[in-house]
Amino acid sequence: MSADTSAAIGPVEGGSHYDVENPAPYIEAPRKRTGKTPRATRGNFEMAAWLFMRLSGVVLVVLVLGHLLIQLFLDGGVSKIGFAFVAGRWASPFWQVWDLLMLWLAMLHGANGLRTVINDYAERANTRLWLKGLLYTATVFTILLGTLVIFTFDPNIR
Amino acid sequence: MATPVLDKVEAESAASPYITVTMRIRRFNPEVSDASVWEDFQIEIDPKERVLDALHKIKWDVDGTLTFRRSCAHGICGSDAMRINGKNRLACKTLIKDINPEKPITVEAIKGLTVLKDLVVDMEPFFQAYRDVMPFLVTKGNEPTRERLQSAEDRERFDDTTKCILCAACTSSCPVFWNDGQYFGPAAIVNAHRFIFDSRDEAGEQRLEILNDKDGVWRCRTTFNCTDACPRGIEVTKAIQEVKRALITRRF
Numbered sequence: 001m002s003a004d005t006s007a008a009i010g011p012v013e014g015g016s017h018y019d020v021e022n023p024a025p026y027i028e029a030p031r032k033r034t035g036k037t038p039r040a041t042r043g044n045f046e047m048a049a050w051l052f053m054r055l056s057g058v059v060l061v062v063l064v065l066g067h068l069l070i071q072l073f074l075d076g077g078v079s080k081i082g083f084a085f086v087a088g089r090w091a092s093p094f095w096q097v098w099d100l101l102m103l104w105l106a107m108l109h110g111a112n113g114l115r116t117v118i119n120d121y122a123e124r125a126n127t128r129l130w131l132k133g134l135l136y137t138a139t140v141f142t143i144l145l146g147t148l149v150i151f152t153f154d155p156n157i158r
Numbered sequence: 159m160a161t162p163v164l165d166k167v168e169a170e171s172a173a174s175p176y177i178t179v180t181m182r183i184r185r186f187n188p189e190v191s192d193a194s195v196w197e198d199f200q201i202e203i204d205p206k207e208r209v210l211d212a213l214h215k216i217k218w219d220v221d222g223t224l225t226f227r228r229s230c231a232h233g234i235c236g237s238d239a240m241r242i243n244g245k246n247r248l249a250c251k252t253l254i255k256d257i258n259p260e261k262p263i264t265v266e267a268i269k270g271l272t273v274l275k276d277l278v279v280d281m282e283p284f285f286q287a288y289r290d291v292m293p294f295l296v297t298k299g300n301e302p303t304r305e306r307l308q309s310a311e312d313r314e315r316f317d318d319t320t321k322c323i324l325c326a327a328c329t330s331s332c333p334v335f336w337n338d339g340q341y342f343g344p345a346a347i348v349n350a351h352r353f354i355f356d357s358r359d360e361a362g363e364q365r366l367e368i369l370n371d372k373d374g375v376w377r378c379r380t381t382f383n384c385t386d387a388c389p390r391g392i393e394v395t396k397a398i399q400e401v402k403r404a405l406i407t408r409r410f
Contacts, residue, residue, distance in 0.1 A: 024192035027272050046376035047405060120337050120379075 049112050056105045063102040087155035096150055103146040111139040176202045179259045181212050183224065184266035186273050194273065198262065205255035209242055209265065213249060213277075226277035233389060236325030240277050241266045246327040246387040268330035270339060284326045287342045291350035291368055296361035312357040319352040319397050321390040328384035328394050340373045344384035344394045347375055351397040354410050366405050375401050 018024045072078050089095040114135050122128040179201055186194035199216050210231055217224045229235040231250045238249040242265055243257050249265070257263055271279035297306075322345060329335050329343030350369055354362045369375045375398055384394035404410040 018189055018191055020189050024188035026188070044370060046372055046374070047370060050376045050402070051406065116379075120334060123337075 049115075053109060053112060056109045060102070060105050060109060063098065063105065067098075067102060087153075090150070090153050091155070100147065100150050103150070104143060107139055107143050107146075111135060175204045175206070177205055177259060179203050179205075179212065179254060180262035181216060182262040182264045183213075183216070183276070184264070185224075185276050186267070187223070187275055196264075203254060205253070205259055207254055208250055209247075209252045209254065209257070209263065210238060210249040212254065212263070213265070223276075225275045234323060236323035239268055239325040239327040239330070239389070241268055241330075246331045248325060248327070248389045251389055268326060270330045270332070270336045271326070279326075279330075281326060283339055284329055284343065284345065285324075287329075287346040288324065288349060290342065291346050291353075291365055292361060293349045293353065295353065295356070295359055296364070297358065298360055306358045308357055315357070316352050316355040318392055319348045319355075321392050322348050322352070323390060324349075325389060327387040327389055328392075331383040331387035333381060333383065334377050334379060341377045342369065342371075342374055344378075344398060347378075347398050347401055348392060348394055351401055354401065354404060362404075362410055366401070366408075366410075369401055370405055375405065378402070 071081060090099070115132065118128055118131045118135065122131055181199045181201060182196050183199065184194050185197045199220055201212055201215050201220070203212050203215060210228060213224065213226055213228075217226075226238065226240070226249070228238040228250065231238070233248055233251040236248070239246060240249055241247075242249065242252055243263060246268055254263070265277065267273045267277045267279050271281065271283060273279050324345060326345060328348070329345045332341070332344055334341045335343045347369060350365045353359045354365050378395075378398045380395055380399070382395050384398075385392075385396070388394050
């Protein structure tokens with residue numbers, strides 16, 4: 001019987017050392033309740049993250065488009081950007097808050113997006129751990145550095 | 159003069175409606191190998207017949223070892239969902255002529271579930287997710303002596319999601335489900351939707367909390383694979399979005 005079947009199916013890579021008594025190993029089905037299955041989490045973090053993506057996205061459309069308009073099109077476009085231009089804008093608290101908000105929202109929005117990408121595509125738990133560690137480190141570093149610069153910016157620096 | 163010509167054409171087409179079709183089927187037999195292989199079958203078939211008829215022809219006349227599920231064979235029981243030409247469909251609702259019979263027609267098991275043999279998969283994880291959302295009416299208080307009445311508008315609210323036949327075409331087309339299989343999957347959410355938005359049911363909050371889980375509705379990426387795959391034409395992605403909205407507004 002098994003010889004017949006293998007003849008009908010044709011040669012298989014790796015040889016046919018499986019038969020009725022010794023079938024190929026069963027791949028454990030996903031979602032089967034095992035000892036390793038994490039307990040159901042009733043935390044709302046995923047909901048908060050989902051909501052944050054929508055809300056920050058809407059705010060970022062205004063912030064980023066406004067930013068691009070000011071930086072690249074109005075008043076002579078990109079050629080006007082220099083130390084003096086940045087110093088002039090950051091003299092006003094309005095632009096400080098604008099840039100700070102944009103920095104935080106864009107970084108968290110991007111980081112959360114990458115987090116879901118890693119969750120979806122990294123297959124091994126270790127890969128996932130390292131990629132997420134790298135992501136969180138980069139995010140925290142960039143946010144802290146940017147915030148520090150905005151708050152401690154000194155236009156008279158030499 | 160025209161009539162005899164017409165007759166001749168009709169006679170010719172009536173003489174042989176059959177065409178030769180290559181069915182390329184992904185075979186897996188754990189008693190032979192741990193790898194699956196594509197196998198071609200050449201069969202004569204009327205293009206107006208269905209893929210299921212082609213599978214029957216192969217199983218009955220060519221190779222009896224071909225294994226697949228089917229029960230009613232008329233698109234109601236949801237047993238024969240399979241991946242035909244790379245798209246999840248019911249074999250009993252897919253006509254040969256509609257999927258370009260000039261090229262080989264590929265048939266494989268639905269993805270994301272363990273293949274047991276050929277086109278048969280282990281549906282247990284799928285039904286586990288289904289059971290997890292409590293797909294039954296939950297009420298408090300005394301049981302009424304007559305029917306639980308409902309207005310036509312209240313019934314209309316969840317009409318779309320009552321059509322589900324649990325064939326797993328949507329869940330096994332979902333890339334998030336393919337990832338680690340922990341996501342509840344569209345089918346379970348559709349069946350939760352059916353009761354969450356039922357005015358007679360009183361466990362909506364409980365079901366919403368279940369779907370608020372880490373592997374609940376928030377993992378949906380709205381790729382619309384499920385809506386495309388559904389053989390009953392349920393707007394699956396819309397149903398998932400309605401559950402998300404109910405979770406945020408707590409109005410349902």
